[in-house]
Amino acid sequence: MAINKKDLPHNTEAEKAVLGAMLKSSSILSDGVGKLTDDDFFPENKNHVVIFQAMQRCFKRGTAVDVQTVVDELINAKDLETSGGPEYLLELADSVVTFANIENYIKIVQDQSLLRHFLETLEKIEDNYKNNDIDNVSDFLSISEKAINTVTERRRIGDFQSAREVTTKLSQEFKDLRATTSDDTVTGVPTGFPKMNLLTHGFHKGEFIVIAARPGVGKTALSLNLAMNAALRGYPVAYFSLEMPSDLLFKRLVSGDANVPFDWLQTGYNITPNTRLKLQQSCERLGETKIYVDDTSGISLFDLAAKCRKLKNKEPDLSLIIVDYIGLVRVVGKTKSESRQLEVQMISQTLKKLAMDLQIPVIGVAQLNRNIENRVNANPQLSDLRESGSIEQDADIVMMLQENRMTVNTGGANKSIFEKQNDAVNEAQQKIARAEGGEDTIMVNVQIVKNRSGKMGTVELLFRKAFCKFDSPSKEASEQILALEKERVSYLNRD
Numbered sequence: 001m002a003i004n005k006k007d008l009p010h011n012t013e014a015e016k017a018v019l020g021a022m023l024k025s026s027s028i029l030s031d032g033v034g035k036l037t038d039d040d041f042f043p044e045n046k047n048h049v050v051i052f053q054a055m056q057r058c059f060k061r062g063t064a065v066d067v068q069t070v071v072d073e074l075i076n077a078k079d080l081e082t083s084g085g086p087e088y089l090l091e092l093a094d095s096v097v098t099f100a101n102i103e104n105y106i107k108i109v110q111d112q113s114l115l116r117h118f119l120e121t122l123e124k125i126e127d128n129y130k131n132n133d134i135d136n137v138s139d140f141l142s143i144s145e146k147a148i149n150t151v152t153e154r155r156r157i158g159d160f161q162s163a164r165e166v167t168t169k170l171s172q173e174f175k176d177l178r179a180t181t182s183d184d185t186v187t188g189v190p191t192g193f194p195k196m197n198l199l200t201h202g203f204h205k206g207e208f209i210v211i212a213a214r215p216g217v218g219k220t221a222l223s224l225n226l227a228m229n230a231a232l233r234g235y236p237v238a239y240f241s242l243e244m245p246s247d248l249l250f251k252r253l254v255s256g257d258a259n260v261p262f263d264w265l266q267t268g269y270n271i272t273p274n275t276r277l278k279l280q281q282s283c284e285r286l287g288e289t290k291i292y293v294d295d296t297s298g299i300s301l302f303d304l305a306a307k308c309r310k311l312k313n314k315e316p317d318l319s320l321i322i323v324d325y326i327g328l329v330r331v332v333g334k335t336k337s338e339s340r341q342l343e344v345q346m347i348s349q350t351l352k353k354l355a356m357d358l359q360i361p362v363i364g365v366a367q368l369n370r371n372i373e374n375r376v377n378a379n380p381q382l383s384d385l386r387e388s389g390s391i392e393q394d395a396d397i398v399m400m401l402q403e404n405r406m407t408v409n410t411g412g413a414n415k416s417i418f419e420k421q422n423d424a425v426n427e428a429q430q431k432i433a434r435a436e437g438g439e440d441t442i443m444v445n446v447q448i449v450k451n452r453s454g455k456m457g458t459v460e461l462l463f464r465k466a467f468c469k470f471d472s473p474s475k476e477a478s479e480q481i482l483a484l485e486k487e488r489v490s491y492l493n494r495d
Helices: 012-024 026-035 046-061 067-076 085-094 102-131 137-156 163-180 194-200 219-232 246-258 262-267 273-287 301-314 340-358 370-374 417-437 475-492
Strands: 208-213 237-241 291-294 320-324 362-367 397-403 441-451 457-464 469-471
Touching (some): 012 046, 012 085, 067 085, 219 469, 237 246, 246 262, 246 273, 417 475
Parallel strands (some): 320 362
């Protein structure tokens, strides 16, 4: 049933009070123009709409606003008759007795506008349902949710906060921080890797973190390790797995937690009673954590956001969201002319906004461009993000994984003395990695190339491929790796 426009929510008296006060006070004028739009006034009150538009134009030009200047503006716009004429403007100005409640009247106008637009949006959704074929229910719901979110976002517009308000909140946060953590370097969700904690101080509310690498370097394994490390410390985690079913994902987690090769879990090879016990204990330990997995293949961006909000309502302590990987997230409602870069831009902006809205760190796994493989001895850069769009701008932290491997001689000639020295250091470091983690272990450098709130640097980790697991090297191994790295830098800096 169609809504009668005249029955939509509005408050004519509040609109009159606001317009009258704006005519008499320059401070209230600037407040009203900053907080309201002509769309906030009830369309059936056409006189209020044109009066506000006239005052808005005068304000933007720097013209003083009073009854006479607004009358002149209305005459020029041929809206004087619609406005009710000079008599109505005088009535508005004379009706103001006090400015004390104007803030409340502005809020009433905003709230009535919000409710009005919300009901109109619901009516459009209903019309769309009745008059169009729905090929995909999920897409229809996603588009509908986007329309509703567009309306409800209007109520998030806040006013300035004073320094006292902000510092009072911070003071309480610092008290809680001292009371709840014994690790001075971690103020957010801990990563489980000491050096990474030192550089990032953990992952914080509202942050968008990107983990990027070429295929096979371990970006999914690292994201799973981060989820596991947080969950084992009592932090609830949401994990979106767009490439891997949930049972396979948990097999990887069990493999790393129980230190049983992943291949054994797949084939049953060498599974002894003692191994079964370890697996059972690991399953029980994981079962006690709050890891929530969604393995919807090709999930739409708006479904993903909706599921996060729903889970947040169910699990108020939700502390971390991970999306593996953002290149597989589907954007609903895009046009054929839109490039993949624009899609990825929308995804990154939405994930950043989701982190801000829910006050939860969001990790997005991404791929690096193939051309990095053709560069000799070059570290990955922000520009290497595939279809980067605005990822590098939206992300608060960008971590890039690079295997510490031998250089590739692309020219066909003998390697230079510098390449040979570089390879010698890499091989020595990989020997240390294998000695620490086993023959299937490689050393991976996690390079933090962007960090808004912390330090940039390199975190050396051991990727134990057989167990789909990352570990920090021991203190002794770290010292050996650092000594070799200094040797490499010293050699390359020689004259």
